[in-house]
Amino acid sequence: xxxxxxxxxVGGDPLLVGSQIAIxxxxxxxxxxxxxxxxxxxxxxxxxxxxxxxxxxxxxILSGVLMFFRGGMDGLLMKAQTARPEMxxxxxxxxxxxxxxxGVIMILFMAMPFLIGLMNVVVxxxxxxxxxxxxxxxxxxxxxxxxxxMLFNISFVVGGSPDAGWTSYFPLAGKEFSPGIGNNYYAxxxxxxxxxxxxxGINFIVxxxxxxxxxxxxxxxxxxxxxxxITSIIIVAAFPIFTVALALxxxxxxYGTHFFTLSSGGSDMLWANLFWLWGHPEVYIVILPAFGxxxxxxxxxxRKTLYGYTSMVISIVGIAFLSMIVWVHxxxxxxxxxxxxxxxxxxxxxxxxxxxxxxxxxxxxxxKGRIQFTTAMLWALAFVPNFVIGGVTGVMLAMAAADFQYxxxxxxxxxxxxxxxxxxxxxxxxxLYYWWPKMFGFMLNEKLGKYHFWLFTxxxxxxxxxxxxxxxxGAVRRAYTYSAxxxxxxxxxxxxxxxxxxxxxxxxxCYNIYWSFRYAKRNVSHDxxxxxxxxxxxASPVQFYNFAVVPEVKQLDAxxxxxxxxxxxxxxxxxxKKIHMPSNSGLPFYMAxxxxxxxxxxxxxxxxxxxxxxxxxVVGLIIRSFDYNDGYYVSVDEIKxxxxxxxxxxxxxxxxxx
Amino acid sequence: MEHKSKYPVSHVVGFLFSLILTFVAVFVALKMNVSYxxxxxxxxxxxxxxxxxxxxxxxxxxxGEDGKTNVINMAYAVFVAIVIVAGSIWVLTSGHAAH
Numbered sequence: 087x088x089x090x091x092x093x094x095x096v097g098g099d100p101l102l103v104g105s106q107i108a109i110x111x112x113x114x115x116x117x118x119x120x121x122x123x124x125x126x127x128x129x130x131x132x133x134x135x136x137x138x139x140x141x142x143x144x145x146x147i148l149s150g151v152l153m154f155f156r157g158g159m160d161g162l163l164m165k166a167q168t169a170r171p172e173m174x175x176x177x178x179x180x181x182x183x184x185x186x187x188x189g190v191i192m193i194l195f196m197a198m199p200f201l202i203g204l205m206n207v208v209v210x211x212x213x214x215x216x217x218x219x220x221x222x223x224x225x226x227x228x229x230x231x232x233x234x235x236m237l238f239n240i241s242f243v244v245g246g247s248p249d250a251g252w253t254s255y256f257p258l259a260g261k262e263f264s265p266g267i268g269n270n271y272y273a274x275x276x277x278x279x280x281x282x283x284x285x286x287g288i289n290f291i292v293x294x295x296x297x298x299x300x301x302x303x304x305x306x307x308x309x310x311x312x313x314x315x316i317t318s319i320i321i322v323a324a325f326p327i328f329t330v331a332l333a334l335x336x337x338x339x340x341y342g343t344h345f346f347t348l349s350s351g352g353s354d355m356l357w358a359n360l361f362w363l364w365g366h367p368e369v370y371i372v373i374l375p376a377f378g379x380x381x382x383x384x385x386x387x388x389r390k391t392l393y394g395y396t397s398m399v400i401s402i403v404g405i406a407f408l409s410m411i412v413w414v415h416x417x418x419x420x421x422x423x424x425x426x427x428x429x430x431x432x433x434x435x436x437x438x439x440x441x442x443x444x445x446x447x448x449x450x451x452x453x454k455g456r457i458q459f460t461t462a463m464l465w466a467l468a469f470v471p472n473f474v475i476g477g478v479t480g481v482m483l484a485m486a487a488a489d490f491q492y493x494x495x496x497x498x499x500x501x502x503x504x505x506x507x508x509x510x511x512x513x514x515x516x517x518l519y520y521w522w523p524k525m526f527g528f529m530l531n532e533k534l535g536k537y538h539f540w541l542f543t544x545x546x547x548x549x550x551x552x553x554x555x556x557x558x559x560g561a562v563r564r565a566y567t568y569s570a571x572x573x574x575x576x577x578x579x580x581x582x583x584x585x586x587x588x589x590x591x592x593x594x595x596c597y598n599i600y601w602s603f604r605y606a607k608r609n610v611s612h613d614x615x616x617x618x619x620x621x622x623x624x625a626s627p628v629q630f631y632n633f634a635v636v637p638e639v640k641q642l643d644a645x646x647x648x649x650x651x652x653x654x655x656x657x658x659x660x661x662x663k664k665i666h667m668p669s670n671s672g673l674p675f676y677m678a679x680x681x682x683x684x685x686x687x688x689x690x691x692x693x694x695x696x697x698x699x700x701x702x703x704v705v706g707l708i709i710r711s712f713d714y715n716d717g718y719y720v721s722v723d724e725i726k727x728x729x730x731x732x733x734x735x736x737x738x739x740x741x742x743x744x
Numbered sequence: 745m746e747h748k749s750k751y752p753v754s755h756v757v758g759f760l761f762s763l764i765l766t767f768v769a770v771f772v773a774l775k776m777n778v779s780y781x782x783x784x785x786x787x788x789x790x791x792x793x794x795x796x797x798x799x800x801x802x803x804x805x806x807x808g809e810d811g812k813t814n815v816i817n818m819a820y821a822v823f824v825a826i827v828i829v830a831g832s833i834w835v836l837t838s839g840h841a842a843h
Contacts (some may be wrong), residue, residue, distance in 0.1 A: 323824045359832050410827050414835055423839025
């Protein structure tokens with residue numbers, strides 16, 4: 087089956103045509119801008135070919151912001167459609183496409199890159215390393231993720247969006263019931279992005295186990311590093327399940343196999359089973375690093391060591407273990423019988439135990455601390471009560487018998503938004519306000535940050551609190567409209583108004599980035615928050631080699647105790663030795679391009695073209711195996727010069743805290 | 745394990761046990777008059793025991809700086825494999841799902 091070129095662009099709907107025009111104009115603007123300011127070389131050398139973990143992290147975060155915008159627009163469109171009963175703003179098909187892309191984008195292309203971005207920037211610095219274990223693989227991770235994300239994102243204007251929900255349940259997602267190419271995008275784009283994530287997991291396990299500064303035993307690692315380690319282990323355990331499930335889905339859709347079909351011995355529920363075997367651990371993959379961020383932020387701004395460090399570590403490991411054995415709670419209504427449902431009810435409720443331990447640890451960290459109400463800390467403070475609402479409703483849903491009532495209602499939708507938004511999005515914002523000076527050498531504006539915080543938090547509660555009650559009244563999820571007689575209208579309207587406040591909050595955040603980039607003071611200290619961990623020991627923005635001399639770690643909160651001993655700025659120039667660094671490489675970017683092209687042809691079921699493009703992938707692998715570039719050395723003189731620039735400005739800095 | 749003594753005790757013990765396990769498997773398969781399923785279960789179990797034995801006696805998983813990590817890694821891999829395979833079979837063959 088060849089590509090039907092004349093049907094390729096989705097047309098008709100003014101919203102879509104508008105988007106197509108906007109996309110074309112944006113691309114033209116970027117190309118013209120780069121050419122006019124002669125920035126192509128800069129873009130290639132500094133960003134597209136970089137293997138520097140900090141720059142890769144920043145690119146992840148930028149993608150996260152973009153995808154947040156895209157997923158947020160989807161959310162707003164849904165809220166507009168359901169604001170009044172029987173609206174005809176979107177039709178059923180368009181609504182299906184939008185809730186599908188909203189879910190996929192928010193989890194896989196917003197939450198994941200934000201967190202992996204922060205992990206990239208922060209973890210090597212926290213453990214006193216010069217980069218991750220496999221820098222070029224790290225670049226490949228990013229570019230594969232980006233390739234998958236872009237492939238998924240063009241779906242709504244090129245060929246049609248997937249429309250079977252972010253869970254893509256069979257039989258609906260099969261060729262029988264979804265004959266268009268939309269769901270091919272799901273199978274193939276997520277496969278490409280998933281490869282990148284899997285590589286990230288491997289990379290961070292090795293980095294954290296092998297590259298810690300001398301003296302930093304596992305139990306002296308900062309909490310964010312701990313959560314990153316455990317997250318990476320869950321990634322390596324869970325993502326291959328998704329890889330296999332997506333591959334089977336691709337076979338079913340493209341080559342007529344019967345893994346998940348209703349006929350010929352397929353099992354549709356096998357898809358649901360495999361999806362959630364990955365999908366539930368995935369929830370913990372995004373929540374654990376977020377817990378790590380809150381731990382760092384709360385400890386720093388309470389001026390205290392994290393309370394119950396050991397119990398924190400045990401809780402993370404416990405959550406990781408439990409995350410693998412709760413997946414059936416997503417489909418109790420399949421009714422695998424009382425034994426199965428009871429088992430998974432109990433394991434699910436058990437998760438509340440380690441999570442509760444962590445909540446109390448954070449509260450006890452704050453107790454008797456001298457709390458500073460910075461924007462980062464506000465997010466962490468708001469996280470606790472909001473997340474508890476999400477957690478408690480989660481225990482309600484965990485009861486299999488009760489879940490038969492809640493299943494597929496907006497109660498569930500409200501629950502997971504109350505878990506994921508305070509749990510992940512608040513954490514990402516806290517992390518961005520906290521680590522921004524480390525990434526860019528200037529701070530985000532605190533005043534705008536507080537507007538952002540209040541608008542976002544209030545908007546979030548106004549949007550999602552009514553959905554609990556709508557769900558209890560029987561409003562189902564994924565329904566594009568409802569009748570006036572249902573009585574749902576007032577609460578839906580409140581929810582829609584909340585989503586506008588939420589969106590304004592996000593707009594303030596974007597404006598804050600712009601404002602701070604233009605006007606914020608550039609002479610921030612390397613340690614503006616008076617923080618506790620090693621990343622604050624080096625310059626802001628961080629030199630490309632991270633540390634002139636790798637620090638020696640003696641206890642938890644190493645940097646805090648070094649400051650107490652007055653050791654931080656004493657750098658003996660005789661200690662400086664030449665530093666080995668990895669070279670840049672264009673290969674990861676090239677791989678992203680060929681993977682993207684191959685994926686695109688596969689989506690359109692142009693098998694021969696895809697096979698030809700796939701040769702490009704093999705060529706990339708061959709080039710890589712003959713790559714003998716072992717990196718280069720940074721000379722002692724260059725290090726001395728760089729270190730003098732920032733260590734000298736030390737006297738003229740100011741602390742923004744307070 | 746046996747860094748100090750020159751005589752490779754663990755290798756000899758491991759070798760003897762491997763031989764025993766192998767011959768037991770051969771005996772069960774050829775000489776015992778039981779059903780095919782039971783034979784498969786017995787020799788399957790013997791194979792897993794022998795694989796574990798060889799990991800410790802010959803391949804030194806517990807030794808070296810990564811010994812602990814290796815053991816945790818394998819235990820976790822076994823756990824994940826059991827959860828995925830046995831868990832899926834259990835879930836998909838019980839209750840209404842099976843009918």
